[in-house]
Amino acid sequence: MTTTGETGVRAPAWRGGFGRLWGAAVLSSFGDSLRTAALPLLAVTLTDRPLLIAAVTACGYLPWIVFGLLGGAVADRVDQRRAMWTVDALRGALVAAFAVAVALGHASIGLLIALAFTLTTLQTLFDNAATALLPALVDRDALGAANARLMTGQRIAGGLLGAPAVPLLLMAGAAAPFLADAATFLVAAALVASLRTPPPGKAPRPAGSTLRREIADGLRTLWHDRVLRGLCAATALCNIGMGALIATLVVLVTGWLDAGTTGYAVASTAYAAGSLAGGLGHGPVTARLGLTRAVLLAGLVQIGALVVMGSVRSLTVLAAALAVFGFMGMVWNVNTTTLMQRRTPADRLGRVASAFRTLAVAGAPVGALLGGAVATAWGPNTPALLTAAFFVLAVLALIPGRGRDVSVDAPDGDVTTAHVPR
Known part of the structure; x- marks a missing residue:
């Protein structure tokens, strides 16, 4: 079931399957933010070696590079609902056991x-x-609004509510944030398990089909679609730049702007507020321009915001630029995910999504190292300008596929999306 908003963009109804999926995603994001904030604080009490402390964070990226493609292939083979609640139940048990070890x-x-x-x-x-x-x-026409609601809810839970809750939980003991995280996993598992979706109809796999061949098939699907190929290349380039920007933003604010930790908090809050506004306001932009042109506009505006960040020595200007950057970043993320869901045959969506994510995540650590080197050589404001250069390349990668919002069906009549009763 969907509803139509004032902008003409169809929105999913909260009742039924989507509401439970949204609740599970937001709860998991809240728990993830608790754990992500608490792990480094615990790490510094266990070792004074920076490399080991950094390794805890690095392990949040490495599995995507090593196992991301495999995870997508498995997701296409199994009942996704069952896979999700099983994984969350297992993660809840692991984090609960870790909390006991901490206690x-x-x-x-x-x-x-x-x-x-x-x-x-x-x-x-x-x-x-x-x-x-x-x-x-959700209905095909409501995918954009559904993705926006998911991402906005996750940003509120993870970015605004999770991290501030950690000091309060730590007052109850070092294990408290991890116990809370375990509880969110288990509740999210129950919500997903309650979805009344029948097992997906899976086409019989060809004789001799292997995970390796299925992964290769997903990569070929991504490569042969001009729009998705351009989006993937653009997102990978953007994430190299984002790695550079995120890794050095604290130096830009506290060093180049001499704004201290308060200034860094202002900058972070401005970006979060802009992202939330983008989640709520992406609809009118998309309704006027279409999915692909909205992504292109988002990239162009972000280039301007990055140039301002690296050129104007003012905290107020930086905060405004970060708010605009966050707004357009959410427009980019929502529409990119929606395009991928609408253009990919349903039986290959997990593999295409995994290829997309793996290539995107791989660029972030490279960008972080590059940003540190550039800041050391030419000053703390230059990583923002470097990021702008990567976004220029990303926009150029988008141009060949601009204006192609319609789904692409395979020659044999594969269906890009399937709506099932709840």
Whole structure:
């Protein structure tokens, strides 16, 4: 069921499957933010070696590079709903066991690294399954609004509510944030398990089909679609730049602007507020321009915001630029995900989504190292200008596919999305 808003963009009804999926996603995001904020704080109490502390964060990226494609192939083979609640139940049990270890004084830096790596490995299956499941819960025309509501809810729960809650939870003990995280996983698992969706109809796999061949098939699907290929290349380029910007933003604010930690908090809040506004206001932009042109506009506006960040020495201007950057970043993310869901045959959506994510995540650590090197060589404002250059390349990669919003059906009549009763 969908409703039509004032902008003419169809929106999913909250009742039924989408509302439960949204609740599970937002709860999981809240729990993830608790754990993400608490792990480094716990790590510094266990070791004074910066490399080991950084390894805890690095393990949040590595599994996507190693297992991301595999997670997508598995997501296309199985019942996505069952895969999601099983993974969340397992993650809840793992985090609960870790919380007990912390409470009993048995935590170690090695255990932290193992936990971070294992949870993200499981996430590669969960996230790809979630991307593939959404088109079965909402009408095709409501996918954009559904993605916007999911991303906005996750940003509110993870960006605005989760991190500030950690100091309060730590007052109850070092294990409290992890116990809360475990509880969110288990509740999210129950919500997903309650979805009344029948097992998806899977076409019989060809004789001799292997995970390797199925992964290759997903990569070919991504490569042969001009729009998706351009979006993937553009997103990978953007994430190299984003890695550089995020890794050095604190230096830009506290060093180049001399705004201190308060200034950094202002900058972070401005970006978060802009992202939330983008989640709520992407509809009118998309309704006027269409999906692909809205993504192109988002990239162009972000280039201007990045040039301002690296050129104007003012905290107020930086905050305004970050708010605009966050707004357009949400427009980019929502429409990119929607295009991928609408243009990919349903039986390959998990694999295409995994290829997209793997290529995107791979660029972030490279960009972080590049940003640090550029800031060291030419000053703390130059990574923002470097990021602008990567966004220029990204926009150029988008141009060949501009204006192609319609779904692309395979020659044999594959259906890009399936709507099932709830």
